[in-house]
Amino acid sequence: MPYGYTGKVLHVNLTKGELEIEEPDEKFYRTYMGGSAMGLHYVLKETPAGVDPFSPDNVLALCTGVLTGTPVSGQSRLTSVAKSPLTGCIGDAQGGGYFPAEMKFSGFDAVIIKGKSPKPVYLWMHHGEAELRDAGHLWGLTTGDAEDKLKEELDDKRIEVLQIGPAGENLVRFSALISMSNRANGRTGMGAVMGSKNLKAVVVRGKMKPAVSNPEKFKEIQKLAKVNLEPTGMDGFGKYGTPGVTTPQHKAGGLPTYNFNSGNFDKHEEIDGLKLYNEHLRGHEKDDQNRFGRDTCFSCSIKCKRVAQIDEGPFKTDAKYGGPEYETLATFGSYCGISDMDAIIHANALCNMYGMDTISCGATIAWAMECWEEGKITAEDTGGIELQYGNAEAMAKITEMIANREGFGEILAEGSKKAAEIIGRGTEDYLITSKGQEAPAHMPQVKRSLSVIYAANPFGADHESSEHDPGYKAYPERMKEIGLTNPQEKLALNKEMMRFAMITQHLSSAVDSLSVCAFVFGASFQLYSPEELVKTVNAVMGWDVDMKEILEVGERRLNMLRAFNSREGVGRESDTLPKKMFKRPLEGGRSDGYVLDEGEWEVALEDYYRLCDWDVETGHPSLRKMESLGLGWVVAENEALSHAIT
Amino acid sequence: MGPLVDYLPDSDRGKTALKLNDESTIADMLQKLQIKRKVVVAVNGDEEKGLDHVLIDGDEVLVFSIISGG
Ligand code: SF4
Numbered sequence: 197m198p199y200g201y202t203g204k205v206l207h208v209n210l211t212k213g214e215l216e217i218e219e220p221d222e223k224f225y226r227t228y229m230g231g232s233a234m235g236l237h238y239v240l241k242e243t244p245a246g247v248d249p250f251s252p253d254n255v256l257a258l259c260t261g262v263l264t265g266t267p268v269s270g271q272s273r274l275t276s277v278a279k280s281p282l283t284g285c286i287g288d289a290q291g292g293g294y295f296p297a298e299m300k301f302s303g304f305d306a307v308i309i310k311g312k313s314p315k316p317v318y319l320w321m322h323h324g325e326a327e328l329r330d331a332g333h334l335w336g337l338t339t340g341d342a343e344d345k346l347k348e349e350l351d352d353k354r355i356e357v358l359q360i361g362p363a364g365e366n367l368v369r370f371s372a373l374i375s376m377s378n379r380a381n382g383r384t385g386m387g388a389v390m391g392s393k394n395l396k397a398v399v400v401r402g403k404m405k406p407a408v409s410n411p412e413k414f415k416e417i418q419k420l421a422k423v424n425l426e427p428t429g430m431d432g433f434g435k436y437g438t439p440g441v442t443t444p445q446h447k448a449g450g451l452p453t454y455n456f457n458s459g460n461f462d463k464h465e466e467i468d469g470l471k472l473y474n475e476h477l478r479g480h481e482k483d484d485q486n487r488f489g490r491d492t493c494f495s496c497s498i499k500c501k502r503v504a505q506i507d508e509g510p511f512k513t514d515a516k517y518g519g520p521e522y523e524t525l526a527t528f529g530s531y532c533g534i535s536d537m538d539a540i541i542h543a544n545a546l547c548n549m550y551g552m553d554t555i556s557c558g559a560t561i562a563w564a565m566e567c568w569e570e571g572k573i574t575a576e577d578t579g580g581i582e583l584q585y586g587n588a589e590a591m592a593k594i595t596e597m598i599a600n601r602e603g604f605g606e607i608l609a610e611g612s613k614k615a616a617e618i619i620g621r622g623t624e625d626y627l628i629t630s631k632g633q634e635a636p637a638h639m640p641q642v643k644r645s646l647s648v649i650y651a652a653n654p655f656g657a658d659h660e661s662s663e664h665d666p667g668y669k670a671y672p673e674r675m676k677e678i679g680l681t682n683p684q685e686k687l688a689l690n691k692e693m694m695r696f697a698m699i700t701q702h703l704s705s706a707v708d709s710l711s712v713c714a715f716v717f718g719a720s721f722q723l724y725s726p727e728e729l730v731k732t733v734n735a736v737m738g739w740d741v742d743m744k745e746i747l748e749v750g751e752r753r754l755n756m757l758r759a760f761n762s763r764e765g766v767g768r769e770s771d772t773l774p775k776k777m778f779k780r781p782l783e784g785g786r787s788d789g790y791v792l793d794e795g796e797w798e799v800a801l802e803d804y805y806r807l808c809d810w811d812v813e814t815g816h817p818s819l820r821k822m823e824s825l826g827l828g829w830v831v832a833e834n835e836a837l838s839h840a841i842t
Numbered sequence: 843m844g845p846l847v848d849y850l851p852d853s854d855r856g857k858t859a860l861k862l863n864d865e866s867t868i869a870d871m872l873q874k875l876q877i878k879r880k881v882v883v884a885v886n887g888d889e890e891k892g893l894d895h896v897l898i899d900g901d902e903v904l905v906f907s908i909i910s911g912g
Binding site for chain 1: 880881884904
């Protein structure tokens, strides 16, 4: 029996209702390691060029990594990959919880889904077996209700469910995959892809625990979690969760406010982690939030997830839908000028209940609000809903209308970029998208290397694809482990910062392929350093990988993402930032007046391409680079690519 | 601020006025607060000062952990 992985990949053809098990060899696992890279392998092989994201020919890959299910912090993550209906580029989204580990225990490393079922079904994987079952009775249900029904019908409370909600069924372009009713594979619309296939859920259960090659060394890694907890500050991170960064972000001038026009939100204390912990988490009345108001993922000692509950009033919210992350507090909060914590908790729950990405949803509403303020969208468009900044009731109402594609929600369900195309009237000037994906809550004007990553990242603006600028100076020992020894001044956008962006992007890409948590393994604040990640892989797998090999897995994944886009005819022209980031200086606070210089930025982008060995004219990876990463087959097997990649 | 408020239990949301000896450095201040973890310190909005920077009366000092993510 292999270590770490199960050695089984399940292929599902929903059109034919056929299931097949593939057993890849060890070389395959060592090349891709799981998660994103593994999913891309199948998506590149099995989708035709130019595939419509909603056609049966789109392939949705759900992949764990070689560490998933071994009892160490941060390993229970699953990556979903398919062509994105939001961006028309490659889509990629990670999520945690208990589902990923349980899927491994059910006897499978990954599921590759193609076709379209003639009627709603769910996939039931348990104890090494799998079958498709009717889901007619689940279609239309919210995630919480569907999960309850499944537990009842399978007569097992310990099943784990990864599913779409009504938003995914309605093909909302930023709908998510949801597990535990509160964890999301949020970004790039993977829920809509699953919805287009008439697949309501994947349900897993099993006891097939993965084997560990070197239990002694593995135990050392487990013990290290306790040792590292305080010096890394991850104990505080666990207590206050990601919302703990809200106030520091504001102080640094980097809390996106009023649809990214400012980095300064006067009411930041109303929506920060301290307030959430003290006044809103379940159990706060008895000062018992640590027991009732926090949650975790399988075997993680950080426990950073929030659980909030509102018993009455217009924003009544069930604790089963979790609590908001920093990103959500920002997108539904400061982006929209909203400081009503109850309203944000409620909007977060609505997204989990209907299955939507809180970043794209909140940011799309913020865009509509700016358009309203500028007189570009009026009551005639919205059906009478007033969308001025700060209107919490309208924000919650619109969120629900988007999920149901009702009224004005029908247009916003397309995502802000497509909505701007539909509405016209210059509304595109207020977009904050890259490749059609709404920007997350870290500001490129303040963290400059992120500006290039937001633009060049193959699946659109993303904050988890590289380390952020301040990390270079603050964590010299860890940066040294990945060859970064020359930190630059704040706001620098030069060659060295592009090296920082690319190398940390390779590490993040490896993290997303091993499918581990970006708060647990990384080169800055995380619980474990890059070298400790290498040790963990070797302890579990019995391999002898080094830092170079891990970074190469990441580089391989990045180039696979990029090659997918090249195949779809997407290159340098798509590597852009929202206009306002170059044209409109930020207003107020620490970042008052900050704006990106377009000339300087273009030079940095070209430096980044050269470092990546991508063509400066077209933005496509070079054939030399593809071949050096063992990806010659990608070009050879795709007619369209042999013209783009030379 | 942020998750570090627990080091100042009696403060107003992590904000307080500290009395330090003359010639105290950032390192002295962190020691007084018993902060051993990795933090970033900004003095009057400037994050580029080192641990041996000497603080003067009236300086506004922000202490935070750098956590990027969401
Ligand atoms: S750090 Fe948080 S998100 Fe990551 S594995 Fe642990 S509990 Fe889950």
